[in-house]
Amino acid sequence: MGPRILLVDDEQEFVQTLAERLQMRDMETSAVFDGPAALAQVQSHPPQILIVDLKMPGMDGIQILKQVKQTHPGIQIIILTGHGSEQDKILCMHLGAFAYFQKPVDIDRLITAIRQGYETILSNEQKTAPCDRYPETGSWQP
């Protein structure tokens, strides 16, 4: 079983299609369309990989990145945006993002990053007990 992924983007057509493509590659993927929904899902059903757009109405990607890194530092966050500048990239990487992609993204590069993020999680899990690290994840076992 692949990693659990949460996609956050206000472009509904985009996230749904991307989610479908990731699912076809054996990744458990769900999609939400705004920041609050994403945070709620992170609370209720935390993913391992979070893919976030930067520019969204209401809550933007940077805020989501900050909040999720505070509450769930173990989640690997990938930024996927059409609006990124070099400063945004530096800021996101500084805030703890795992990777940063500019749209349009090549699916293979995205998947490579997802796998790398997943492997990082797995190697972290081996060092720490999963239940200590992710108390909310409940029954999930790597």
Place this chain on the structure above:
Amino acid sequence: MIPLHRLKPAFWDLPDTAGSHSGLNLKRKWKLIVLVTAILSLSPLVIMTLVDFSLTRRTIETEANTGMRTSLNTIAAMMSASLAEKPMVTGAKTLWDKTFPHLNTGMHNDLFLMDNTGRLLTPSYYYEAFGSRTILDAGLFTGPDGIVHIQAPDGTPLLAGYARVTHTPLILVQLRQADWLRDLWLKPRLKLLWFLCASIGFILLSIMGMATFLVGRIHTSERRRIEALHHEEHANRLASIGRLASGVAHEINNPLDIINQKTGLIIDLLTLGKQARPDQRLLPLAEDVLEAVKRCGTITRQLLDFARHMEPCVEQVDMEEVISQVLALLETDARDRGITIHVPPVPEIPEFACDRSSLVQIFLNLGENAITAMGKNGTLTIGVFHEKTDLVTITVSDTGKGISPEDLPKIFEPFYTSRTDRWGAGLGLAITYGLIREMGGDIRVKSVMGKGTRFTLTLPVKAARQSTSDGSLQLPGADMPVQSTSVSDDTRGDLYAKP
């Protein structure tokens, strides 16, 4: 010999460059300045000289005449006393021969005695015929003494001073050439006149020089003002284009990725899906769409590169190493096209510091452009010169087809491209220009159709970061470094001359 056209000020014949009225106005201004200043400064000089002239003349004439009369009167008085008891005419002659034999010195001082009938008693230079009665009209000499203008028998104008010898019919006459007096005052004055003329000439030259300088300054500042206005307008226009471009690029990226993912899904469905026998044409079609998306992605990325404002990391840079890195990147392409890359020895510039990646980018952009311009066969020359301590000059010259004078002013504008292949977004030189301006440098271009193009960059040795006030991109425009070279023999020669 000094060529006259070099002396001519720049504003004289230039109604076109600085605007048609301003050129004419400047010429008129110059004339007005010269005229007014010349009148103001020369008229007192001339007036004073003229007054001095006539005063001197009058003084000298008066003095000379007074002297003449006094001396004549003295002699007359002496004769009058001596002749009181002697027979008049013979006595006078005897007295004259005895007392004044040497007084008559000829043409310049013709002193003689005559009686009041006009008969000469002693010899005269001008009235030689002694004893003749016809010659000198005694009626001219009316008073007891005086000075009158007469004419000699040979027509010479003469000045005649006379004094009557009292108690006798005798008149003592002294003749001098009329211009004797003029000689007395004019000759020294003429020397002064030369000096005056020289001074007037010198003053006029100075005035003209000053006026040329002043009007030249006006002309220069006027031209600068017009250029500045023009450039500002240009820069503003380009800045808006840049902002628009980056905005468009950002907005296009989102729908572009929808196309990307949807097409990707179609491909996934066709390749990973469980559909039995999909139409054979579908997969290549979907891949074509993906290829087109990639192209769009390249263009939007270039646009964002162009608009990006990255803090450059200024570090010590080894120019030679940078060039060898660039050469490594350009070599394959150049070799395939039969193009020679020539790099003269690079001077050591130990303290040279700048953003290394920007420098590489600049070299790559210019090098790639040059290779594209040459097509097949040619020479690309990259020269580095360190002649001024604080500046590095870099030239990138090709032997390609050149840039037409109409296109030359546009080459640094974003989206300008002459490339017909589909990958050129026309941002290479705009980005290059932005990078060079960020480094505090400058770029100029010279091109001759059919001969080639040379870009000349000047970079400060210590990179001074120029940050734009709004933190946005640095765009071409403010002083567009374009120098158009028309195809004429005198410019052709220096195109490839080393600076």
